[in-house]
Amino acid sequence: xxxxxxxxVLITLLAAAVVVNSAAFRGSTYxxxxxxxxxxxxxxxxxxxxxxxxxxxxxxxxxxxxxxxxPYTVYIAPEEMAMFDKAIRGTxxxxxxxxxxxENFLRIVTPLEDSPAWKAGVLxxxxxxxxxxxxxxxxxxxxxxxxxxxxxxxxxxxxxxxVTGKEATITIKRGRIVVPTVKGAWRKDxxxxxxxxxxxxxxxxxxxxxxxxxxTDRMRSAIDELQKQGVKGVILDLRFDPGGLLDAAVNVxxxxxxxxxxxxxxxxxxxxxxxxxSTDDASDIKDLPMIVMINESSASASExxxxxxxxxxxxxxxxxxxxxxxxxxxxxxLEANHAALKITNALYYLPSGRNIHRKDDSKVWGVDxxxxxxxxxxxxxxxxxxxxxxxxxxxxxxxxxxxxxxSPKWIVDTYKDGQLAAAVEAMTGKIKTGDWPKVGKAAGExxxxxxxxxxxxxxxxxxxxRLEEIDNRIEKxxxxx
Numbered sequence: 001x002x003x004x005x006x007x008x009v010l011i012t013l014l015a016a017a018v019v020v021n022s023a024a025f026r027g028s029t030y031x032x033x034x035x036x037x038x039x040x041x042x043x044x045x046x047x048x049x050x051x052x053x054x055x056x057x058x059x060x061x062x063x064x065x066x067x068x069x070x071p072y073t074v075y076i077a078p079e080e081m082a083m084f085d086k087a088i089r090g091t092x093x094x095x096x097x098x099x100x101x102x103e104n105f106l107r108i109v110t111p112l113e114d115s116p117a118w119k120a121g122v123l124x125x126x127x128x129x130x131x132x133x134x135x136x137x138x139x140x141x142x143x144x145x146x147x148x149x150x151x152x153x154x155x156x157x158x159x160x161x162x163v164t165g166k167e168a169t170i171t172i173k174r175g176r177i178v179v180p181t182v183k184g185a186w187r188k189d190x191x192x193x194x195x196x197x198x199x200x201x202x203x204x205x206x207x208x209x210x211x212x213x214x215x216t217d218r219m220r221s222a223i224d225e226l227q228k229q230g231v232k233g234v235i236l237d238l239r240f241d242p243g244g245l246l247d248a249a250v251n252v253x254x255x256x257x258x259x260x261x262x263x264x265x266x267x268x269x270x271x272x273x274x275x276x277x278s279t280d281d282a283s284d285i286k287d288l289p290m291i292v293m294i295n296e297s298s299a300s301a302s303e304x305x306x307x308x309x310x311x312x313x314x315x316x317x318x319x320x321x322x323x324x325x326x327x328x329x330x331x332x333x334l335e336a337n338h339a340a341l342k343i344t345n346a347l348y349y350l351p352s353g354r355n356i357h358r359k360d361d362s363k364v365w366g367v368d369x370x371x372x373x374x375x376x377x378x379x380x381x382x383x384x385x386x387x388x389x390x391x392x393x394x395x396x397x398x399x400x401x402x403x404x405x406x407s408p409k410w411i412v413d414t415y416k417d418g419q420l421a422a423a424v425e426a427m428t429g430k431i432k433t434g435d436w437p438k439v440g441k442a443a444g445e446x447x448x449x450x451x452x453x454x455x456x457x458x459x460x461x462x463x464x465x466r467l468e469e470i471d472n473r474i475e476k477x478x479x480x481x
Contacts, residue, residue, distance in 0.1 A: 040056065058077060061075050062075050062140070065341070069359075069360070070327070070344050071100045071101040071141070072344050073329070073341075073342065073343050073344045074141050074142060074342045075140075075339065075340075076142050076331075076339055076341070076342060077142070078337055078338045080142040080146065081338070093149060093150060093151060093152040093175060093177070094116075094145075094150070094174055094177055095111075095115065095116050095117040095120075095122070095156065095174060096114075096115020096116055096117050096118065096177045097110070097111040097117040097118075097148075098110050098112070098299070099128075099141065099144055099145075099148075100141070101139070101140070101141060102127065103127075103461060103462065103465060104137055104138055104465075105127050105128065105136050105137055105139070105465065106128040106131075106136040106139050106144050107126070107127050107128065108122055108123070108124060108125065108126040108127075108128065108160070109124065109125075109299060109323065109325075110124040110240045110241075110242050110299075111123070111240075112177065112209060113183070113209045113240065114209075114393065115175075116175045117172055118390065119390065120170050120171070120172045121168070121170055122160065122172070123160075123162055123163070123382075123383065123386060124240055124296070124297035125163040125296070125297070126160040126161065126163070127160060127461065127465075128144075128158050128159070128160050129159045129160065129161055129167070129468060130158065130159035131144070131148065131157075131158050132147070132156060132158075133157070134147075135472070137469075148174075149174065150174050151174065152174060153173055153174065153175070154173070154174050155171050155173050155174070156172055157169060157170070157171045158170055158172065161461075161464060162379070162383075163379050164379045164380065164383070165460060180209070180218075181208060181209050181210045181211070181212050181214065181215045181218060182208060182209075182218035182219055182221075182222055183207040183208075183209065184196075184197075184205060184206065184207070184222065185197040185205045185399075186397045186398060186399040186400070187396060187397040187398055188399060189399075193222070194399055195222050196226065196229050197235065197406060198406045198424065198428075199406070200405070201233075201428050201431055201432075202229070202230055202231050202232040202233070202431070203231075203232070203235065203424060203428070203431070204226040204229075204231040204233070204234045205234075205235045205237065205420075206219070206222050206226075206234065206236050206237065207237040208236070208238055208241050208252070208302070209241055210241060210243070210244045211241070211243055211248035211249050211252070211300075211301035211302075212245060212248060213248070215245075215248040215251075216247075216248055216252065219251075219252055220255070223255065223285050226285075227285065231288065232288065232289070232431050233288055233289040233290070233291075233427040234285070234288055234289070234290050234291075235290075235291045235292075235293065235420075235423050235427060236290065236291070236293070236305075236315070237293045237420070238292060238294050238298045238302040238305065238306055239293050239294060239298055239319060239419070240295065240297045240298070241297075241298055241299070241301075241302040242297070242299050242302070243299045243300025243301035243302055243303070243325065244301050246264075246301065246304070246328075248301060249263075249264070249300075249301035249302075249304040249305050250263050252305050253278065253308040253309060254278045254279055255285065256286055256290060256314055256315065257278035257308070257309070257312055258278065258280070258286055259278055259280025259281070260277055260280065261277060261278040261308075261312045261351070262276070262277055262308070262311075262312070263276040263277060263278055263308040263351070264276050264304045264307070264308060264348055264350065264351070265348070265349040265351075266328055266346045266347070266348060266349075267349060268345045268346030268347065269345075270345065271345055271346045286314075289427060289430045289431065290309065290315035290316070291315060291316045291318050291423045291426060291427055292305070292309055292310070292316070292317045292318070293319045293419060293420070293423055294317060294318075294319045294321075294322045294367060294369070295319045295320050295322070295377075295419070296320055296322070297323055298322040298323060298366075298367075299322065299323035299324070299325040300323075300326070302322065303322045303323070303325070303326060303356045303366055303367050304348060304356070306322065306367045307350035307352075307354070307356065307367045308351060310367060310370065311350050311351035311354075312351060316373055316426065317367060317369045318369050318370070318373040318375055318419065318422060318426065318439070318440065319374075319375055319419050320369065320374065320375070320376050320377075321365075321369070322367045323358070323366060324356060324358025324366040325356070325357065326347055326349075326355060326356025326357035326365070326366070327344045327346070327347055327348070327357050328344065328345060328346040328348065329342050329343060329344050329345070330342070330343060330345050350367070368443060369440065371442055371443045372438030372440055372441070372442060373426070373438070373439060374440045374441045374442070374443060375418065375419045375439065375440040375441075376441075377418055377419060381416070381418065384416045385415065385416045385417045385418075387416075388414075388415055388417075389415060389417070392414075392415070400414075406424070407424070408421035408422070408424050408425045409421070411424060422439040422440060423439075425437070425439050426439045
């Protein structure tokens, strides 16, 4: 056999193999589609009553999406589009909370600070068992948005189970969701935020509640104000921040980093990889000692900022491991029925290469505090702190008098906030000695405890859900339903 003939035969065999494999793939896919067609045909032809074919298709589509096990990939039916668009734009009346679906129930990732939900006592991690007396089991995100939003001033009653296991029924009056995204330590006499927490040691405090279109400009204004007051160290509080816009997260990170530093990378199966790096913008703020505070409700954009500053050795991260929401969604319009699919098509990666996103089997996710700066708070401590902050906020966040000396003890006594107290202690030590004093636990010790706690909380939640189902069944039987 000549060389040319051999090459021709080889090419022919390869082409045949590709055709066979392609045909096998098509056959497998078509067989599955044929199964759906066959089942539909039998139901339409033989079922005892005339079925609602639109409802059947809708259920099939939702089942396909739910099979992914991703609460952030969502099918939005035509009748849900208007409400979804309002939620995306933020021009709506509702309770003001970041939500997701967890264990087939609605969950509050975190209530937005100053929102109706926050003022009514809704807590991060709450499982919403009922909305206006109707169970949320099997609810979709779009359905939840539809039920929780409504006319301004109208009430909605939810039954929640706190992370402590205790249940509560909370009535919330819907309101316009306009939440300031950049806050300080307290209010000045003129109502504007004062970002200087500790006048004596010149420690600034900036609290971000969300990452929105105006966050970058508001952050720059806060930093400018602190610099005019001679700030020597900055604490950036990202606790309970559910995230928001990627551009805002990149811009905020850029404010504190020198040029050419990796901030975050986006990688997907079909998406082109994208890397975001800091600009060479000289600023005094980029040399100041910095602490970033995070907790279990710091998600998405919060994780990008805290991860970028930690991995680039720009800031100490203090608190507990973050939430683990590191996926990117894109809304795809479906021409067939004017619906849409919000689909996860990429994941966020920190400069170290760590994947932020948490799955059910993940052992590593999100952002961890630095070793020696793990400062956990129990559920009861967190509840007390949130109640104290809520009371102070409702009173107007008034700045304390000149006679008050801001210290870790004063913060614990006034705000019941052990994490902020630890941050102030660490920053004071850094300013005075040039070294960071360890104010928390070692990573290994805390992560072992955190993993065991997470396992036990999941087990408790599953038992509580099962008990709720049994109670509902008993009630229905007793009513003769």
